[in-house]
Amino acid sequence: MRILVTGGGGFLxxxxxxxxxxxxxxxxxMDRAVFETPHECVAGDVAVLDDVRRAAAGMDGVVISHMAxxxxxxxATPDACFRINVTGTANILFAAQELGVKKVVIISSTGRKPGDAAAWLATLPIQGEGLYGATKxxxxxxxxxxxxEHGMQIALLRVGYIVDADVMKDKYGRAVGERNALDVDRRDIGEVARLCLEQNHAGLxxxxxxxxxxxxxxxxxxxTVDTLSWTPRFDFDALPSDQTQNG
Ligand SMILES: NC(=O)c1ccc[n+]([C@@H]2O[C@H](COP(=O)([O-])OP(=O)(O)OC[C@H]3O[C@@H](n4cnc5c(N)ncnc54)[C@H](O)[C@@H]3O)[C@@H](O)[C@H]2O)c1
Known part of the structure; x- marks a missing residue:
């Protein structure tokens, strides 16, 4: 498959x-500027529809991973974060539908968890905090x-607290010294996204x-494990347990 990744230069x-x-x-x-990578890299702004159309042309699937x-x-104010996170996502879905790209993975977040896990999974959309949460x-x-509306195959991945398990650091370079239930290595998210794109299923x-x-x-x-036959590779078992949930 040919896969477009928006926010391609980001931590995740x-x-x-x-x-x-x-x-x-x-x-x-695709990112705001080109960067060093073995993969094809295109510069563009997700909030500009023609940039997105160019980036999505010829693709079979998309992973939406950009963020303000x-x-x-x-x-602090809605303009930049809604322009990038929301208009950017709307542009990608619009262009994908226009171009016949049927499979899209959206990197979402956890938000608050109302009730148990089953209730949280059934809650759509998530209950996010602040303007960031509102954009998610x-x-x-x-x-x-x-x-x-368009019969597209969409996977919403509600990802936890993203860590580079090789160095046990988060996207800001902060050290992760305790295991939190929400921890996930970014490579495990990549594998889940790939499995989603490789499968054929209807709807959301x-x-x-x-x-x-x-x-x-x-x-x-x-x-997720059962749906995709996925085996997570990074369990963070070596870290002492933390009681808080900071995703
Ligand atoms: N980092 C975490 O712990 C965490 C937790 C939950 C969810 N997420 C989600 O994961 C996704 C990726 O986050 P991240 O941590 O990699 O963030 P990041 O800031 O490291 O990466 C985002 C990328 O998007 C790019 N971008 C910004 N504006 C753009 C534009 N107008 N056009 C094109 N590209 C643009 C940035 O240049 C950057 O490279 C986001 O959807 C975020 O909400 C992250």
């Missing part, structure tokens, strides 16, 4: 690239809309993606 996308390309898939990474930067001001809610609604799927043993019960990750 850089870790997903290897597992996504496994099995002979070809990647096109977590800089102090990016989420909108992304889930857009995915649901395109699955229902909501899948939690974390990889600690606690997450199987607390966040319903067993659903």
């Amino acid at each position: 996308a850089r870790g997903m690239a290897g597992p996504l390309a496994a099995g002979g898939h070809t990647l096109r990474l 930067p977590r800089e102090p001001n990016a989420y 809610e909108c992304q889930e609604v857009l995915g649901q809309h395109y699955a229902r 799927r909501v899948l939690p993606v974390m990889s600690t043993r606690e997450s199987f019960f607390e966040w319903g990750v067993r659903v």
